[in-house]
Amino acid sequence: MLYRCLLIALGLNQxxxxxxxxxxxxxxxxxxxxxxxxxxxxxVNVNLISFWLGSGFWGKWLPKLGIRFCSRITISGxxxxxxxxxFALLIPTTPSLPVMALAxxxxxxxxxxFIILAQTHLAITKQNGLGQLAKTSGAITLGRLxxxxxxxxxxxxxxxxxxxLILVLPLLIKQLCEKAENQxxxxxxxxxxxxxxxxxxxxxxxRRRPNQLKLILLSAxxxxxxxxxxxxxxxxxxxxxxxxxxxxxxxxxxxxxxxSITLLISQLLLIPWWSKQQRPLAPILLLCLALGCLLLxxxxxxxxxxAQQPWxxxxxxxxxxxxxxxxFPVWYSQLALSQSSSLSERSRRSGSLSRxxxxxxxxxxxxxxxxxxxxxxxxTPIWVFALGLVACVLCLQQYLRPATQVI
Numbered sequence: 001m002l003y004r005c006l007l008i009a010l011g012l013n014q015x016x017x018x019x020x021x022x023x024x025x026x027x028x029x030x031x032x033x034x035x036x037x038x039x040x041x042x043x044v045n046v047n048l049i050s051f052w053l054g055s056g057f058w059g060k061w062l063p064k065l066g067i068r069f070c071s072r073i074t075i076s077g078x079x080x081x082x083x084x085x086x087f088a089l090l091i092p093t094t095p096s097l098p099v100m101a102l103a104x105x106x107x108x109x110x111x112x113x114f115i116i117l118a119q120t121h122l123a124i125t126k127q128n129g130l131g132q133l134a135k136t137s138g139a140i141t142l143g144r145l146x147x148x149x150x151x152x153x154x155x156x157x158x159x160x161x162x163x164x165l166i167l168v169l170p171l172l173i174k175q176l177c178e179k180a181e182n183q184x185x186x187x188x189x190x191x192x193x194x195x196x197x198x199x200x201x202x203x204x205x206x207r208r209r210p211n212q213l214k215l216i217l218l219s220a221x222x223x224x225x226x227x228x229x230x231x232x233x234x235x236x237x238x239x240x241x242x243x244x245x246x247x248x249x250x251x252x253x254x255x256x257x258x259x260s261i262t263l264l265i266s267q268l269l270l271i272p273w274w275s276k277q278q279r280p281l282a283p284i285l286l287l288c289l290a291l292g293c294l295l296l297x298x299x300x301x302x303x304x305x306x307a308q309q310p311w312x313x314x315x316x317x318x319x320x321x322x323x324x325x326x327x328f329p330v331w332y333s334q335l336a337l338s339q340s341s342s343l344s345e346r347s348r349r350s351g352s353l354s355r356x357x358x359x360x361x362x363x364x365x366x367x368x369x370x371x372x373x374x375x376x377x378x379x380t381p382i383w384v385f386a387l388g389l390v391a392c393v394l395c396l397q398q399y400l401r402p403a404t405q406v407i
Contacts, residue, residue, distance in 0.1 A: 003118035004139040011143025013164045019151040019253040038372030043101045045365035047108030052358040054112030075172040077110030148256035212399045216336045219392040220356035223328045226385040228364025233378045266326035285327045292321030
């Protein structure tokens with residue numbers, strides 16, 4: 001329960017700030033322009049750099065320092081980084097932006113340990129089945145769902161930004177009050193056992209196809225870059241339609257909330273139901289991806305031609321893309337982990353996937369911020385990432401067809 005609460009706070013912190021981007025820009029005197037919005041977006045998402053670095057750091061040092069000690073350090077760092085950002089934001093001058101960026105860098109370094117802590121705790125307590133892993137992933141989704149939901153409440157931004165701290169502070173107190181005898185013996189409780197999911201002949205086939213893992217990691221990077229770009233896609237559109245400040249934040253939060261609900265339904269209901277039908281998942285995901293991009297392009301065309309605000313087509317496109325990005329991680333993660341011959345290899349591949357996801361968010365945020373700053377339509381990188389993902393998935397299907405059944 002402790003580590004799921006940390007994951008909820010992790011997801012909540014990111015989407016809450018995304019939904020509040022117009023408010024933050026207005027507070028810093030940068031509202032009304034895509035350049036100012038792009039600058040604020042870059043400051044808020046600079047934590048992705050330290051998150052990528054921190055994933056490797058905590059993965060290496062967690063077995064040496066212990067899960068309990070790392071929990072205390074990372075929770076404390078999360079709280080201090082959020083407080084630094086909070087006070088820097090309240091300073092009404094633009095030079096406070098570097099302090100905000102520094103706070104976000106520190107936040108990424110400490111919060112990058114939360115996923116590793118949660119997965120390690122499941123392995124130690126022998127709860128590493130698919131059901132428990134799904135609940136752990138669902139905790140982040142729940143946090144992302146809460147972020148835009150809270151923005152719709154009648155509270156000022158200053159109070160909303162304190163909510164992640166209120167959620168995490170009791171967890172730190174609980175950790176500090178725990179007795180020393182509850183410390184986990186890592187060497188005893190977390191052995192690297194052999195995983196017997198494949199025969200030696202199948203393992204040999206896997207070793208002869210090293211490019212397959214590279215394609216999986218590239219798919220993960222492109223998928224998360226696409227997700228990151230989609231999060232920014234609506235911001236310039238709302239500006240073009242005349243929405244500003246709190247009105248833009250409320251509408252943006254409502255759409256993010258709709259996307260999060262769709263994502264949650266897809267992860268908990270639609271994908272498990274489809275897998276029970278024993279039908280290939282990749283073709284339907286590719287269809288949703290292509291349909292979503294086409295509908296987004298159509299909505300932009302209607303909007304630029306002076307037609308009535310094309311919200312129905314826009315929401316249909318976002319729904320289709322949400323269904324696609326909710327299924328791709330399940331597809332390629334199962335493909336990557338099912339071909340591991342030992343728990344140590346599974347851990348390495350899991351870490352590689354985590355870094356690929358972090359890299360994707362970093363690439364997507366950097367590209368989106370640059371496009372906003374230079375007034376380049378965000379639909380361009382969306383199509384580039386989507387077409388790259390389609391190419392990777394089709395190549396992976398070619399790898400799979402001779403050896404195994406397509407997932």
